[in-house]
Amino acid sequence: xxxxxxxxxxxxxxxxxxxxxxxxxxxxxxxxxxxxxxxxxxxxxxxxxxxxxxxxxxxxxxxxxxxxxxxxxxxxxxxxxxxxxxxxxxxxxxxxxxxxxxxxxxxxxxxxxxxxxxxxxxxxxxxxxxxxxxxxxxxxxxxxxxxxxxxxxxxxxxxxxxxxxxxxxxxxxxxxxxxxxxxxxxxxxxxxxxxxxxxxxxxxxxxxxxxxxxxxxxxxxxxxxxxxxxxxxxxxxxxxxxxxx
Amino acid sequence: xxxxxxxxxxxxxxxxxxxxxxxxxxxxxxxxxxxxxxxxxxxxxxxxxxxxxxxxxxxxxxxxxxxxxxxxxxxxxxxxxxxxxxxxxxxxxxxxxxxxxxxxxxxxxxxxxxxxxxxxxxxxxxxxxxxxxxxxxxxxxxxxxxxxxxxxxxxxxxxxxxxxxxxxxxxxxxxxxxxxxxxxxxxxxxxxxxxxxxxxxxxxxxxxxxxxxxxxxxxxxxxxxxxxxxxxxxxxxxxxxxxxx
Numbered sequence: 001x002x003x004x005x006x007x008x009x010x011x012x013x014x015x016x017x018x019x020x021x022x023x024x025x026x027x028x029x030x031x032x033x034x035x036x037x038x039x040x041x042x043x044x045x046x047x048x049x050x051x052x053x054x055x056x057x058x059x060x061x062x063x064x065x066x067x068x069x070x071x072x073x074x075x076x077x078x079x080x081x082x083x084x085x086x087x088x089x090x091x092x093x094x095x096x097x098x099x100x101x102x103x104x105x106x107x108x109x110x111x112x113x114x115x116x117x118x119x120x121x122x123x124x125x126x127x128x129x130x131x132x133x134x135x136x137x138x139x140x141x142x143x144x145x146x147x148x149x150x151x152x153x154x155x156x157x158x159x160x161x162x163x164x165x166x167x168x169x170x171x172x173x174x175x176x177x178x179x180x181x182x183x184x185x186x187x188x189x190x191x192x193x194x195x196x197x198x199x200x201x202x203x204x205x206x207x208x209x210x211x212x213x214x215x216x217x218x219x220x221x222x223x224x225x226x227x228x229x230x231x232x233x234x235x236x237x238x239x240x241x242x243x244x245x
Numbered sequence: 246x247x248x249x250x251x252x253x254x255x256x257x258x259x260x261x262x263x264x265x266x267x268x269x270x271x272x273x274x275x276x277x278x279x280x281x282x283x284x285x286x287x288x289x290x291x292x293x294x295x296x297x298x299x300x301x302x303x304x305x306x307x308x309x310x311x312x313x314x315x316x317x318x319x320x321x322x323x324x325x326x327x328x329x330x331x332x333x334x335x336x337x338x339x340x341x342x343x344x345x346x347x348x349x350x351x352x353x354x355x356x357x358x359x360x361x362x363x364x365x366x367x368x369x370x371x372x373x374x375x376x377x378x379x380x381x382x383x384x385x386x387x388x389x390x391x392x393x394x395x396x397x398x399x400x401x402x403x404x405x406x407x408x409x410x411x412x413x414x415x416x417x418x419x420x421x422x423x424x425x426x427x428x429x430x431x432x433x434x435x436x437x438x439x440x441x442x443x444x445x446x447x448x449x450x451x452x453x454x455x456x457x458x459x460x461x462x463x464x465x466x467x468x469x470x471x472x473x474x475x476x477x478x479x480x481x482x483x484x485x486x487x488x489x490x
Contacts, residue, residue: 048383050295050296050380050382050383053297130380130381135295135376135463138292138294138372147468180471180472181470182469183468183469201483204453207459208453208456210460211453211455211456214456215455215456220452221452225427225448226427227425227426227427231427238449238487
């Protein structure tokens with residue numbers, strides 16, 4: 001009770017001003033902090049060995065722990081990788097959401113702001129970007145529950161396209177065999193009211209934006225592009241035409 | 246002796262009926278063979294540990310050599326990685342060149358065939374694709390001379406766009422600030438006679454094609470695309486419009 005009270009006092013001043021004694025963090029809080037330290041240590045190690053080289057033993061050594069201590073928090077290397085992947089997708093998703101929330105309602109402005117936010121996030125977190133959009137880690141298979149975090153950034157992009165098409169007549173759905181080519185139920189749920197050919201083009205645009213970011217970050221534009229930021233703006237504008245006009 | 250002779254006899258019947266004394270492979274030939282074995286062993290290990298996890302020591306162990314023996318062929322891990330990267334780029338470049346050589350002169354057909362060849366090569370060599378287009382290897386910097394091999398596939402793509410524009414009037418170069426944005430001298434050399442805005446779009450198309458291949462190979466189209474091959478055809482056709490029409 002005492003402990004609860006002092007915690008509440010920190011959060012909400014004035015509620016608990018009865019001279020309560022501040023206490024040590026609870027066991028649960030200590031666990032959360034230790035997990036955060038393990039994850040930040042691991043993120044530093046990603047920069048040194050890449051995702052495939054990550055090992056629980058080395059993370060423990062970096063933290064000055066015995067190996068057995070780290071297994072209380074992550075029982076396998078894959079569990080740790082999954083936690084890092086989910087964090088990275090959530091962080092990227094939040095960056096995209098913030099970018100759109102700061103824009104007015106113009107879908108073109110929103111799409112541009114989202115693409116720029118993706119590029120900036122990648123530049124600030126190159127090793128986490130490589131973790132989620134670079135080479136797969138041999139032997140690692142992301143569990144199903146990572147999808148929610150992974151979908152956040154594409155939900156932002158889908159939302160922009162959907163809002164752009166909200167007040168237009170859907171037009172004739174071209175008979176291009178898209179029905180069997182794509183997972184139409186999922187895409188209809190993600191972009192309700194958007195014509196099927198535009199939904200197909202939206203997938204191109206997602207991979208196009210990440211293709212540009214990866215090419216730049218991984219060095220494939222060296223010798224061709226001098227001002228990467230201006231080139232990105234131009235390219236995103238061309239991509240936007242595919243889904244907004 | 247008998248064995249050598251019969252081997253030669255098998256390769257070129259009639260050459261070896263004069264009692265000529267066949268020889269052991271020369272020192273240079275033996276060296277080339279050993280290098281090939283080291284590289285093929287390394288390619289197998291890429292699939293297990295990823296590029297960042299490759300070590301000369303482990304390659305030697307896999308081949309049943311003492312560590313010191315491998316240093317006669319590659320003095321560092323980076324030297325071995327460079328050899329694998331150059332091979333991968335050359336192999337991909339050759340696949341693209343073959344694809345175009347089998348087509349008639351229609352640039353759209355050629356661009357499609359090249360894109361399909363890139364996708365197929367990536368599917369057949371996923372770990373080598375990840376080595377050259379996936380996450381950079383921490384601490385590794387590709388030396389300048391890898392550029393020739395790396396440029397082969399883009400030279401094919403540039404050639405297709407150049408031939409498409411050969412007989413057209415260049416049109417007014419739009420004042421979009423492309424001059425300072427791109428390395429115009431390099432792009433003019435790669436795509437002579439192609440208007441500057443189209444050259445800029447060509448860079449988008451390259452990254453777009455590899456963006457599609459990476460998204461598919463690295464699992465990002467799961468849940469959206471059912472028939473990846475048909476979707477790729479459709480998407481490449483949209484990309485082709487950006488540089489050919």
